[in-house]
Amino acid sequence: MAPIAPPSSPAGTDLPPTLAASRGEVSVQELYKSFTLNRAALAVLRGLSLTVAGGESLAIVGPSGCGKTTLLRVLAGLETPDRGRVLIDGHPVAGVGRERAIIYQEPRLLPWASVLDNVAFGLEVRGTPRAEARDRARHYLRLVGLQAFETALPRQLSGGMAQRVGIARALTVQPEILLLDEPLAALDAMTKLTVQEELARIWAEERMTMILVTHDLEEAIYLADRVLVLSRETETPPRLLEVPLPRPRDRNAPGFVALRRDLMRSFGLQ
Amino acid sequence: MAPIAPPSSPAGTDLPPTLAASRGEVSVQELYKSFTLNRAALAVLRGLSLTVAGGESLAIVGPSGCGKTTLLRVLAGLETPDRGRVLIDGHPVAGVGRERAIIYQEPRLLPWASVLDNVAFGLEVRGTPRAEARDRARHYLRLVGLQAFETALPRQLSGGMAQRVGIARALTVQPEILLLDEPLAALDAMTKLTVQEELARIWAEERMTMILVTHDLEEAIYLADRVLVLSRETETPPRLLEVPLPRPRDRNAPGFVALRRDLMRSFGLQ
Amino acid sequence: MAFQGLEISVPPIETPARPLPPLSGANLRRGVEAGARVLSRYGLLLGFLALWQIAASAGWLNPSVFPPLDRIAATLWQGIVSGALLDDIAISLQRAGIAFAASVAVGVPLGLAMGQMPVVERALDPILQLFRQTSALALYPVFILLLGLGETSKIFVIFWASLFPILLATIGGVQQVDGKLLEMARSFGAGRLTLFARVILPAAVPAIFVGLRLSGTTALLLLIAAEMIGANKGLGFQVMNAQFNFRTDLMFAAIFLLAFLGLALNAALVAAQARFCRWSEPR
Amino acid sequence: MAFQGLEISVPPIETPARPLPPLSGANLRRGVEAGARVLSRYGLLLGFLALWQIAASAGWLNPSVFPPLDRIAATLWQGIVSGALLDDIAISLQRAGIAFAASVAVGVPLGLAMGQMPVVERALDPILQLFRQTSALALYPVFILLLGLGETSKIFVIFWASLFPILLATIGGVQQVDGKLLEMARSFGAGRLTLFARVILPAAVPAIFVGLRLSGTTALLLLIAAEMIGANKGLGFQVMNAQFNFRTDLMFAAIFLLAFLGLALNAALVAAQARFCRWSEPR
């Protein structure tokens, strides 16, 4: 089974040519993962192989329960696959690593820490001095529009605000590989656009590898170089879709709209 | 201050004429609610008045942190307003009531109970015999596509599946007033469409009052008779928008698309 | 746009998650592993007992206070085969058992009520705190006066002391129940009782079990105090009586018996907890 | 589409959440309310004490076992103003204090380690369980032999008994920490120590406080056992000594003093817990 190579030519994108050489390459080799449910095995990952180039942005879409979170957790080192392995820059991963940061599907904030402390948490556990960590945390808090809530406690936040704190926490550590699990699902359309633009900007600036689970096809097309489409039915193989649009992308550009329509149709929508 | 009456004429909708007389009218009178944050008062609800007719479907949209959940919680009787009151069918509410059911922004499942028990929970606490409660729970589980996961525990579910269990739990009790807090945010496009259609069908059949917080403007237009637009800035008053489209609605109908475009524009989008 | 289906490999047959086939020599390896597990678990305990035996027989420790383990074991064995200690075990188990059952029967419901209903908590807390701070040992004369010298006062002394750990742990457990779940249940119309049975109780189970384990131990330990007065049978009586007569081998035999009973109760509670909390995430 | 802005009423001035203006007579009402609060809180306690006083002075209860409260209070007062009991309080506080501090210093870190590291838990659990099941009272002779008759053995007896509640409660607390938060912290690269300090410890604080309260009580209660041997000062000594000297008034005075100390410690711990757990949802 031939593994998926990184896009042979980043045709039509404005990625700098150095990209292929940059760090953060994620390579997945024949991943199998199943869970036991009602004493039966539920096969979630069924021999998935895939390579994401360093600095690439990959979106993962697929129906609820198809294994997106599971895949992301395997990549993060939080879940051990039954078979197969994950390589990062050629080295097999065992457990979590500092080059990766994950934005969970639920916010997972420390209930006893202020918003600022929660955002600085990632940096602080990595040994960054407190003052510096807080400075950087403040920067990313501003980015997600929560500068006014620095001292608030998680229970004082709305759902979308809590999710944005989780986003800021992951961004603050400036990982080589950023794993995002539906980070913007709880955001209103306006805030979502802002954060999407910020993510695109940060990604362009910092050139980290970005692997984004999302339900929003527009978001996938806006942010990703390629889109991985997973399915729940055991018969349908995963598909990989390239997004050959120049950046920064215009959601109203005919190419964008066409791509979105195609993708939706492939899901049986509209 | 003249309170908002129910839509004087349900013009252009296919609501049955009996609607105005049906039960489940929610009337909100000059609601004020603020929280203390950093020793300062954060005004969230600022004198909101509004009447939702029995059997009406109202969508609430607005930026993250504008007070949608807070409003829903006040309506549910989980939060006491600082001033003002909520009337249901003319009676002031004090606390929770069996005529209302709420779908929370996070799933809130009992971790020790199976999916089926979680769905049946709402009915069982209301005294429905176990067997009957489970039968009805099975019906709604099938509706949200989780019939295969009856015996699973919450920790074995994906994010979207958990949210669907929460939806099924609220639907199972067949409330007069259904309060929904972004119930579909964690669902993929396809599943979301299915559940939206189911919600529309159930609403048409059971004629409960539906108050739906959502970030998806299309969802709001698809499901609601009127859309309440809240804002975060203290200067901007809430606005109320009527959706004069016939049901069942067609997302591709020119009226629908135009309404969506208008609404997005009013949010400063596109 | 291009679906790059070719680049993705899907295996021909779907047989995931089959366990690895057994290796040759696996049984041997499993045996060694089990041995290592036992050692890592009981190594320290065995080391402690070995040290005791050596220190006592080599005379590093005063053997009249620390008899060698073999002497204790012999005394224990003799006491059991002669049936002398069996009576003690039976009566002590009965006393501790009734008292423990009573403290569970009182402590868990009361703790659930106090944890959940501020009115009840406010009313009962001061007097219970006062009682809790009062040693059963010191109050023994009072118990004797009020309850006599028979089984009642002994059981009550044990009950008194073992009530409070379970009560406190239960209250603590209830107060830590996820408020969001409580709110959810209440919003569906759950009454006080349903809330108890369906949300508070299951959620407080782990904390209640900590309380049960503390109380169980307390009940067995209090046997010594309870059987100091008005007793002529029981393991606690044997401990003190052996002490009074300077029979340290018998004293340790009784202490070990009490400890074994405690360990057995503890193991039973841990197993029960594992069963009750099967839903909780394995770590 | 129509924005029905007219139909929505927005108040002219934004002054929400101002507290209601004080009503006339509010002070009086507040006083009555405070009285009712005190009564609902201490009513039962006061009733109990009143019953005691009446029963003892009316002779319903044997006054040589239950002296009337006024006699106890007089004895207590005299013991305090004469300074006689102050020495006892000081030495007892010192013993219980050192022992409690030691059991906190050992129990909390050990509990955190055992709750978090299965290897440590496996290795230590059997021997600690054995020790836990062994009464400090029964082992007192052993402590005397090993540690002498002085302060060390007294403090050690108390330490021994008060270690286990806090240890068990801490282990229980750690094992209930939200696995999702642990995973989050680990995925950010938190090492064992950071995990302890930033996640496990704060999350286990409520359970640890239950353990602290149980241990604190135990430490004070064990004073009676610890000061039964080789002591001629201390509140626990006074309890037993008064019994030997037919001074039940003095005995109860010492018991009440012990109980008051326990109540004070308990109140301090509850207050500290409230401070530490300010983040948690008020219910």
Place this chain on the structure above:
Amino acid sequence: DPVTLRYLPNHGGLAAFELAAELGYYDAAGITLENLGYATGGPETLIALAGGSADIGSAATPAVLNAIAGGNDFVAVFPTNGINDSAQSIFYVRDDSPIRTIADLPGHTIAVNTLGAHLDYVVREALHQKGLPEDAANLVVVPGPQLDQVLRAGQVDVSAFGYWQTTFEGAARQKGGLRAVFDDTDVLGEIAGGFAVLRRDWIDAHPAEARAFVDGATKALDYARSHPAETKAIFARVLQERGENPEVAQYFAGYGVREGGLATTRDVQFWIDILTREGKIAPGKIAAADILYQSAEAPAPATN
């Protein structure tokens, strides 16, 4: 040489060596006593003695024998107390009790302070002498302070006040309403009840001081017999100084030790026989002569 002997006193009374110190008998020998704090029972003092944290132990004879059988090299230096016609263990019943003689005991409950020791064997021996089964009565353990209370409350039928528990006995008697049925001298005659104990290595290291210690104590035993009033006064003063209730001194009935403060072989042999018979000590393991204090200049213990 001046030596300090550390010991644990009992509540409510003075041991003979404490009385000796009060009387100044130890001044010449340079012996001072150091009070370590109370003991509630004899065995604790033996353990403290074994562990080296005390220098004087004092316990009932069977406890002393068990301690020695367990491997402690202890010497029983003088009897601390015993029974004779002035000091006895008295078995009380309530005035209205049907129990009048030992023969009435079977089936009734008797409160004693310890099983397996003096009072236990008094009852067995008493029943045995009447041709009744030794275990015909039901013995339960009740600490001294509660003996009176449980008898009057009807929770036991008989309360046995040990000869060492005269304070409790005296207080109970003074309240009235109780009747003595028999005492232990009726059954056993005169016998020592307990011994003061020193470590043999200490005696070997301090032969002269040991001699002086024993002599002083035996002299004090005689003084207490011949000067009961003065002894009570000294007791009251010391109890007062210790913060105890001086009232209890009036109940002191003497140490119950025969003239000269000497032990007899029977004092010890009686218990060796019982313990051997019950299999608690190996036959021939202990001989009375080996454990009783003898110094070069002292006569061998009397036999009777």
